[in-house]
Amino acid sequence: MIGKEVGHRVTEIEKGAIKKFARAIDDPNPLWQDEEYAKRTKWGGIIAPPTFIAYCKTELPQLNLPLKRLLHGEDEIEYYLPIRPGDVISSVCKIVDIYEKKGKSGPMIFTVLETTHTNQAGQLVARNRISIIAY
Amino acid sequence: MVKQLYYEDVEIGIEIPSQTRVTTTRQLVMYAGAEDDYYEGHYDHLFATQMGMKGVFNHGWLIAAFLAKIVTDWKGDEGSFKYFRIQYRAPTFPGEPIICKGKVVDKYLKDGEHLIECEVWAEDEKGNRNTTGKVVLSLPSRSDRRDG
Numbered sequence: 001m002i003g004k005e006v007g008h009r010v011t012e013i014e015k016g017a018i019k020k021f022a023r024a025i026d027d028p029n030p031l032w033q034d035e036e037y038a039k040r041t042k043w044g045g046i047i048a049p050p051t052f053i054a055y056c057k058t059e060l061p062q063l064n065l066p067l068k069r070l071l072h073g074e075d076e077i078e079y080y081l082p083i084r085p086g087d088v089i090s091s092v093c094k095i096v097d098i099y100e101k102k103g104k105s106g107p108m109i110f111t112v113l114e115t116t117h118t119n120q121a122g123q124l125v126a127r128n129r130i131s132i133i134a135y
Numbered sequence: 136m137v138k139q140l141y142y143e144d145v146e147i148g149i150e151i152p153s154q155t156r157v158t159t160t161r162q163l164v165m166y167a168g169a170e171d172d173y174y175e176g177h178y179d180h181l182f183a184t185q186m187g188m189k190g191v192f193n194h195g196w197l198i199a200a201f202l203a204k205i206v207t208d209w210k211g212d213e214g215s216f217k218y219f220r221i222q223y224r225a226p227t228f229p230g231e232p233i234i235c236k237g238k239v240v241d242k243y244l245k246d247g248e249h250l251i252e253c254e255v256w257a258e259d260e261k262g263n264r265n266t267t268g269k270v271v272l273s274l275p276s277r278s279d280r281r282d283g
Contacts, residue, residue, distance in 0.1 A: 017169075020168070023169070024168070024169035024170070025201070026156070027200065029204075029208070049207065050203040050207065050219060051196055051203050054199075055170055069187075070174075071223075072196075073223060074220070075195065075220070077218065082215070
């Protein structure tokens with residue numbers, strides 16, 4: 001299982017999706033939505049807020065674990081380039097670790113998924129790891 | 136709009152201005168749509184209580200967004216995120232204050248970039264930290280500044 005590719009998704013980034021995201025997190029920063037403002041910054045245009053990377057996730061793989069409940073334990077993101085409207089982000093997810101720990105109410109299985117995101121020019125945009133706890 | 140922060144302005148130990156957020160179930164539904172995450176624990180009360188929760192709970196990524204916002208509001212437009220780690224230690228719920236805080240724990244030069252490391256966390260009104268994290272930022276330096 002470790003090293004196995006478990007998901008792949010191509011996401012076209014629309015300006016409206018970034019705006020909707022900024023509104024949902026209640027972050028009025030004009031860098032995420034005001035083109036005229038953003039043009040005058042070093043970025044030269046709108047960029048997505050740091051946690052927008054969550055939008056580019058692949059479907060959660062079927063882990064087929066003998067446990068009922070899932071919780072989100074940890075996220076880790078390495079950033080290389082900002083995500084911009086018009087980008088086409090290609091995201092590839094693989095399992096990088098699976099381990100078990102004893103919890104208060106029985107076994108807990110930790111699964112670490114790593115997703116690598118590249119843009120339409122083939123440049124690395126970000127890499128993120130999510131740790132999912134099944135118990 | 137936001138005052139620009141420079142590497143030279145930052146000292147180890149300084150605090151990032153805190154922000155207190157309170158989510159509503161409406162915000163969780165908006166967030167579910169915006170992030171494209173339809174996990175039932177965030178909007179289906181029965182599902183959440185069957186998980187052993189007292190009710191629907193906030194998305195971990197939403198708390199991460201609140202923590203990122205205290206940093207982006209503070210750093211100004213020019214700095215950029217290099218790294219962000221968030222650990223969810225306890226669930227948080229709509230209607231309960233989420234106090235987002237942070238402080239600078241290190242600063243250094245690496246590969247020609249001026250980097251600062253911040254510890255960030257969200258706590259409840261009793262000071263219990265339910266979410267903790269780390270951010271590495273690249274900041275502009277006054278020595279790189281070009282006039283005109």
